[in-house]
Each structure stands twice: as structure tokens, then as C-alpha cells.
Amino acid sequence: MITLEFVNVLMGLMMAGVAIVNLRDRTSRKRYNNAAFWGLYAVTFLAGSYLPNFVNGLLVIVMVLVMAIGKLGGAPPESSTRAVREASARRWGNRLFIPALTIPTVTLLGTLFLKRVSLNGTPLVDPKQVTLISLGLSTVIALIVGLVMLRPPLRAPMVEARRLMDAVSWAAVLPQMLAALGAMFALAGVGPIVAGIIERWIPLHTALSVVATYTVGMALFTMIMGNAFAAFPVMTAGIGLPLIVHQYGGNVAVMAAVGMLSGFCGTLMTPMAANFNIVPAALLELPNENAVIKVQIPTGLMLLAANTLIMYVFVFR
Amino acid sequence: MLPLIGILIVVTGFSLRVNPLAVVTAAALATGLAAHRSPVDVISAFGKAFIDSRSVPVVWLALPVIGLLESAGLKERARMVISKIHAATTGRLLLAYLALRQLTSALGLTSLGGHPQMVRPLIAPMAEAAAENRLGELSDHTRHRIRAHAAAADNIGLFFGEDIFIAIGSILLIRGFLEQNGFRVEPATLAIWAIPTAICAFVIHGARLALLDRSLRKEVARSQGRAE
Numbered sequence: 001m002i003t004l005e006f007v008n009v010l011m012g013l014m015m016a017g018v019a020i021v022n023l024r025d026r027t028s029r030k031r032y033n034n035a036a037f038w039g040l041y042a043v044t045f046l047a048g049s050y051l052p053n054f055v056n057g058l059l060v061i062v063m064v065l066v067m068a069i070g071k072l073g074g075a076p077p078e079s080s081t082r083a084v085r086e087a088s089a090r091r092w093g094n095r096l097f098i099p100a101l102t103i104p105t106v107t108l109l110g111t112l113f114l115k116r117v118s119l120n121g122t123p124l125v126d127p128k129q130v131t132l133i134s135l136g137l138s139t140v141i142a143l144i145v146g147l148v149m150l151r152p153p154l155r156a157p158m159v160e161a162r163r164l165m166d167a168v169s170w171a172a173v174l175p176q177m178l179a180a181l182g183a184m185f186a187l188a189g190v191g192p193i194v195a196g197i198i199e200r201w202i203p204l205h206t207a208l209s210v211v212a213t214y215t216v217g218m219a220l221f222t223m224i225m226g227n228a229f230a231a232f233p234v235m236t237a238g239i240g241l242p243l244i245v246h247q248y249g250g251n252v253a254v255m256a257a258v259g260m261l262s263g264f265c266g267t268l269m270t271p272m273a274a275n276f277n278i279v280p281a282a283l284l285e286l287p288n289e290n291a292v293i294k295v296q297i298p299t300g301l302m303l304l305a306a307n308t309l310i311m312y313v314f315v316f317r
Numbered sequence: 318m319l320p321l322i323g324i325l326i327v328v329t330g331f332s333l334r335v336n337p338l339a340v341v342t343a344a345a346l347a348t349g350l351a352a353h354r355s356p357v358d359v360i361s362a363f364g365k366a367f368i369d370s371r372s373v374p375v376v377w378l379a380l381p382v383i384g385l386l387e388s389a390g391l392k393e394r395a396r397m398v399i400s401k402i403h404a405a406t407t408g409r410l411l412l413a414y415l416a417l418r419q420l421t422s423a424l425g426l427t428s429l430g431g432h433p434q435m436v437r438p439l440i441a442p443m444a445e446a447a448a449e450n451r452l453g454e455l456s457d458h459t460r461h462r463i464r465a466h467a468a469a470a471d472n473i474g475l476f477f478g479e480d481i482f483i484a485i486g487s488i489l490l491i492r493g494f495l496e497q498n499g500f501r502v503e504p505a506t507l508a509i510w511a512i513p514t515a516i517c518a519f520v521i522h523g524a525r526l527a528l529l530d531r532s533l534r535k536e537v538a539r540s541q542g543r544a545e
Contacts, residue, residue, distance in 0.1 A: 188320035232490065
């Protein structure tokens with residue numbers, strides 16, 4: 001059975017490749033630091049499932065120290081000039097889109113059909129991880145399509161992956177680190193403490209103030225945790241169910257659905273949701289890492305107000 | 318109250334613009350220590366949490382092929398395509414992408430978008446090219462603003478589309494949580510109540526995108542005026 005370990009091995013091989021390309025790049029002044037950073041990251045993917053947790057923890061701490069003390073080098077210049085790329089774009093035409101669109105297409109097909117494939121009674125892929133495994137498979141297939149079509153030197157994919165990974169740099173690891181922080185928060189019981197503070201300090205005398213506290217609280221708590229999924233159980237157990245549903249007789253489905261979406265408004269406005277906000281800023285080479293958040297704040301605030309109104313109008317009907 | 322030290326570290330660290338990866342690591346370790354655990358326990362718990370989250374960064378697997386295509390002129394091709402469509406403006410293009418992203422997410426097809434696969438190689442260069450065709454040479458500031466808008470359209474389309482699909486993670490989480498608390502709610506009911514917000518999201522952000530073209534025109538005129 002293909003499990004998530006398949007994706008881990010792919011990630012590990014790619015990170016190891018990025019480390020090796022860095023190590024061999026004599027023009028980079030930080031090549032040893034970058035190679036150590038991506039190399040250690042590769043180890044967590046390739047060996048992480050077999051090493052003791054303590055060793056894994058140390059590996060990650062060393063990785064962060066290399067970055068914080070040694071600093072990482074930025075991306076190398078593009079491997080081809082703009083004129084060359086424009087000529088290539090003319091030569092290949094819209095066929096260039098084929099490998100790129102292979103990724104979503106194969107992911108989609110895999111998600112739909114791989115679940116049903118089984119060999120001798122055992123499923124071919126872990127049914128719980130079909131989407132992630134399909135995504136992993138799709139990138140491999142897309143790369144093969146690209147290699148067959150363009151016939152570049154074989155090291156080209158790794159050299160290009162290194163260029164992009166070093167452009168994103170440490171931000172590539174941030175979403176995973178935030179997920180780990182969320183787990184540590186859960187371990188230390190941070191959620192209930194924050195909900196307790198909100199309940200103690202906010203006036204909850206009218207239906208509207210209760211609804212607004214819940215929606216705004218969902219957004220704020222999501223901004224702190226970086227994830228509406230972490231905020232939802234805490235805020236709903238603290239305010240949604242006892243006050244909106246039990247005390248004021250609100251509708252559970254409306255409260256829960258609109259409550260979660262209020263959390264999503266918070267996701268638009270926080271650097272803690274690094275996957276959506278910080279990573280694209282790095283990926284699009286924006287000098288201000290909060291540039292995407294800045295664009296999203298007006299929509300986030302207006303939509304939060306709209307959500308509060310939607311809930312107030314429909315939840316008590 | 319002591320476990321809240323992690324939040325304090327994050328808030329101060331981010332506002333002092335210390336490197337976020339270092340801040341978050343420090344916050345995770347401090348939170349563990351504040352929960353009265355030994356350093357060895359804390360490092361083990363931290364290592365386990367990091368390893369358990371390894372599926373978070375899988376999108377990076379798209380980079381070898383995306384990088385390869387970029388060096389073969391993928392972005393340049395995206396620009397050429399958009400320059401042939403004369404009606405295309407940055408605002409209209411992003412509005413169309415927002416609509417498409419929201420609709421496909423509502424059908425559960427969330428993997429059709431994303432920043433490494435769609436926004437960097439295709440949507441952002443197209444949005445830039447559309448502005449260049451209309452307004453001429455762009456300043457870096459304008460270029461960066463357009464790119465940020467491309468990323469935002471992807472996020473907003475995803476967030477406020479996916480909850481209309483009944484088998485998405487957030488709907489399942491809501492249902493599971495409510496069931497634990499003694500309420501049985503059908504996923505379809507939850508999905509229906511995501512529709513009013515989805516419409517509001519499209520109207521609000523769509524209106525901002527409709528106004529974006531005018532604002533970009535003013536911005537470019539101002540910077541060109543300054544250059545002359």
C-alpha cells in the first residue's frame with residue numbers, strides 16, 4: 001500500500017537535491033549554510049519516521065540555529081536570459097502549459113479514482129491520504145512530461161528547484177513550524193485559557209453582543225493561532241453553544257457554519273497563516289512579507305461585519 | 318496564565334520584525350517549558366509535532382517542474398497569451414480567477430489553484446501583463462501590488478468557496494465537534510449556510526477588484542508624472 005511515507009520520501013529527495021546543488025555552487029557565499037539547512041530538512045523527511053522524537057527535535061533546532069546565526073544565502077540569478085525565455089516561449093507555444101496543468105488534473109483524477117483501486121484486497125493507496133498522495137504522484141508525472149517534452153539536462157529540475165526554494169528560503173518551513181506550534185499550544189492548554197479571558201472581559205448582555213463576540217472572537221483567535229480549525233472548538237464550546245444556542249435559542253447549523261467562516265476572515269489578516277499569506281509573498285518575490293495581508297485586510301474586515309450581520313439575522317429565526 | 322508566554326513571544330517577535338521562523342520555534346519551546354515539562358520532554362514533544370506536520374509543505378513538490386517550465390519561458394508565454402486578449406485588465410482577470418476559484422472550490426476541486434502551481438507561474442504574470450498592455454511600463458511598487466492582489470484572489474476564492482462543498486475538512490470538523498456535544502447536523506445544512514457568506518465575499522472582493530483598475534491607472538500616472 002502506498003502511504004504518506006511515499007510523499008515524505010519524495011520531499012526528502014527533493015530537499016537533499018536542493019542541498020547538493022547549493023553545496024556545489026562555488027559562486028554562493030552561503031553555500032555551506034544553505035546546504036546544512038536543506039540537508040537537515042531532508043533528514044527529517046527521509047529518516048524522521050524512524051528516529052526518536054528527541055533526535056528529530058534537535059535536528060529542527062539545529063536547522064533553525066543555522067538560519068538564525070549563520071544566515072541563509074538568497075536565490076541565484078535566473079539560469080536563462082529573458083530573450084532566451086521569450087524565444088523558447090514562442091517556440092513551444094501553449095504546449096508549455098501542458099506539464100503545469102498536469103499537476104491539478106492528475107491530482108483531481110487521483111483523488112477521484114485511486115480510492116477504489118485495490119490489489120489482492122488491500123487498497124493501493126492509503127484511503128485517508130488519497131489527496132496528498134495524488135498530489136505527490138501528480139508532481140512526479142508532471143516532471144516526467146516536462147522532461148520528455150523539453151529534453152533539458154537531467155540536473156535542470158534540481159537546479160531550478162534550488163533557485164525557487166532559495167527564493168522562498170526559511171518561509172518554506174514556516175507553515176510546518178506553525179502547525180508544530182499549534183500542537184504545543186494544545187499540549188499546554190492555551191485554547192481554554194484564551195477563551196476564559198474572552199468570556200470574563202466581554203459584555204454579553206444582548207443577543208447582538210453575544211453574536212458579535214463570537215464572530216469577532218473567532219477572527220481574533222484565528223489570527224493568534226493562524227488557523228480557524230484550532231479556534232473553532234474553543235470558541236464554540238466557550239461562547240457559541242452555551243450562549244448563542246442554549247441561552248438565546250439560536251440555530252446550531254447557522255452558528256457553526258458562519259462561525260467557521262468568521263474565522264476564515266481572521267486567516268486573511270494574520271502572518272500566522274503563513275501558508276496563505278507569508279509563503280506567497282516570498283514566492284512572488286515581494287519585498288514586504290506582509291504585502292498579501294495588507295491587500296486582504298479590507299476584504300477581511302468588511303466580510304467579518306457581513307458575517308456578524310448574517311448570523312444575527314438568521315441564527316434566531 | 319504561564320502557557321500564554323508563547324503567544325506573547327509571537328506577538329512581540331512579529332511586531333519587532335524578528336525572523337518569523339526563529340520566533341515561532343522559540344514560542345513552541347517556551348510554551349512546552351511553561352507547561353512544566355523537562356527540557357528533554359519538550360524537545361521530544363516539539364520533534365514529534367514537527368514530524369507529524371510533514372504533510373503541510375507538500376506543495377513544494379511542484380517546484381522542480383514549475384522551475385523547469387519557467388526557464389523554458391512559461392511566465393513569458395502566460396504574458397503573450399494575455400496580451401492577445403484586448404479586453405483583459407488586471408481587475409477583470411483577477412475577478413474571473415476569483416469566480417473560477419470560488420466555483421471550483423465549491424465543487425470540491427480545491428487542488429485546481431494554489432500559489433506555487435497557479436499564482437506564481439500563471440496568474441501573477443498575466444495580471445502584470447494585462448496592466449502593462451494598458452498602462453505601459455510599471456514601477457516595482459505597482460508590480461508588487463498587482464502580485465499581492467493575485468495571491469489574495471486565490472486565498473479568498475478558496476476560503477469562501479470550499480465550505481460549500483460537503484466533504485471538505487472544515488465541514489467535517491464542525492460536524493464531528495457538534496456531534497460530540499450532542500447535536501446531529503447534516504453536512505448539507507452546514508454547506509447551505511456557507512452560501513450567504515460566499516456571495517458576500519464575491520461581492521465585496523469583486524467590487525474591490527473592479528475598482529483596482531482605476532486605482533492602478535492613477536498610481537501609474539502619478540509615478541510616470543514624477544519620472545518626467
